[in-house]
Amino acid sequence: MKIYKLLAVIASMLLVGTLAACGGDDEAGADGRTKIRLAFTPGATTLPVHLAITEGLFEKHGLEVEATEGLDLPTWMAGLDKQWDIAMETPGVYLAGAKQLDLVVLAGGQVTTEGSLAGNPLIVRDPSITEAGDLAGKRVAVATLTGSSPNAVRFVVEQAGEDPDSVELVQVPFESMGDQLKAGQVDAVVSSIPFSLTMLQDPENKALFDVQDTALRALAPDQEAMASIIYTSTRSWADEHPEEAAAFEAALQEAAEWMDDNKDAAIQELSEWLQIPMDVLETLPWPIPIQAHITQAEMQPNLDLLLATGALKEEDAPDLSDRFPNGDD
Numbered sequence: 001m002k003i004y005k006l007l008a009v010i011a012s013m014l015l016v017g018t019l020a021a022c023g024g025d026d027e028a029g030a031d032g033r034t035k036i037r038l039a040f041t042p043g044a045t046t047l048p049v050h051l052a053i054t055e056g057l058f059e060k061h062g063l064e065v066e067a068t069e070g071l072d073l074p075t076w077m078a079g080l081d082k083q084w085d086i087a088m089e090t091p092g093v094y095l096a097g098a099k100q101l102d103l104v105v106l107a108g109g110q111v112t113t114e115g116s117l118a119g120n121p122l123i124v125r126d127p128s129i130t131e132a133g134d135l136a137g138k139r140v141a142v143a144t145l146t147g148s149s150p151n152a153v154r155f156v157v158e159q160a161g162e163d164p165d166s167v168e169l170v171q172v173p174f175e176s177m178g179d180q181l182k183a184g185q186v187d188a189v190v191s192s193i194p195f196s197l198t199m200l201q202d203p204e205n206k207a208l209f210d211v212q213d214t215a216l217r218a219l220a221p222d223q224e225a226m227a228s229i230i231y232t233s234t235r236s237w238a239d240e241h242p243e244e245a246a247a248f249e250a251a252l253q254e255a256a257e258w259m260d261d262n263k264d265a266a267i268q269e270l271s272e273w274l275q276i277p278m279d280v281l282e283t284l285p286w287p288i289p290i291q292a293h294i295t296q297a298e299m300q301p302n303l304d305l306l307l308a309t310g311a312l313k314e315e316d317a318p319d320l321s322d323r324f325p326n327g328d329d
Helices: 004-014 045-052 073-078 091-101 148-158 174-182 195-198 213-218 235-239 242-261 263-274 296-308
Strands: 033-042 063-069 086-089 103-108 112-113 121-124 141-142 169-171 188-190 206-211 225-227 230-234
Touching: 033 045, 033 242, 045 063, 045 242, 045 263, 063 188, 063 242, 073 086, 073 091, 086 091, 091 103, 091 148, 091 230, 091 296, 103 235, 103 242, 112 213, 121 174, 121 195, 121 235, 141 148, 141 174, 148 169, 148 188, 148 213, 174 188, 174 195, 213 225, 213 296, 225 296, 230 235, 230 242, 235 242, 242 263
Parallel strands: 033 063, 033 086, 141 169, 141 188
Antiparallel strands: 086 230, 103 230, 112 225, 121 188, 121 206
């Protein structure tokens, strides 16, 4: 599914008003804190958000966060300024709607780093699949059919000299990928921690490489880190709430630092939050590459990937030069 089809979906949602406005006016939180409605996906890479809530870091920075957890990234993006003030997005989904909805990047989360499998590892069971080119003609499970990961699969296959159109991308929830791979319903999966940790407990499963980082690094070989998760708002919200925008990033940065300084406590918190046994999380790559401050240079490779694969049209591509209200350096 091309990302411009996602644009049409977002436009139709806005047009017919399927997202009911839930009071666009600012609401004061307790003790004068600003109430913020945040939507995000629970996972190891969004642990800073959870910790900022449970450890009182948002409150410390003057924010009272009302959180929604789920997987509806396009819905959250279309619902900004209506049901939510800030939404977690993958760069691919964000870039699909950034121009149309005039969205900015308030903060970052996980970044890709060279050689790490903490992002989106490609996991296979068939020993004949050893590199990207071997995915030609295969069924590959992805969590969504739009965004960076599915397009990264197509890109790395093409870079290997094979036909990307021969790859059949199948949408499978992260938690079901292991069963689908074991049953032979798919030949490979693009997973994410902590789900990949459970899959790799099976000795017949093997992680080959991080799909997203491999694709992005081919486009930007000198870029040290590249955005994998970001937090967005409308430009109008950021303009009206500059102090809150800065405070949100600062709270996530403090949470990321707390994780680094308190590994055991952080993993225990993750286990209780996601209901994942501690013995599974013992293999969690640490530290998780988290970067609360994101710049244009760290977002640009994601845009280049979507343009390179034809997933996003040039006329729909946002200008990233003015979309970082908390600074671009």
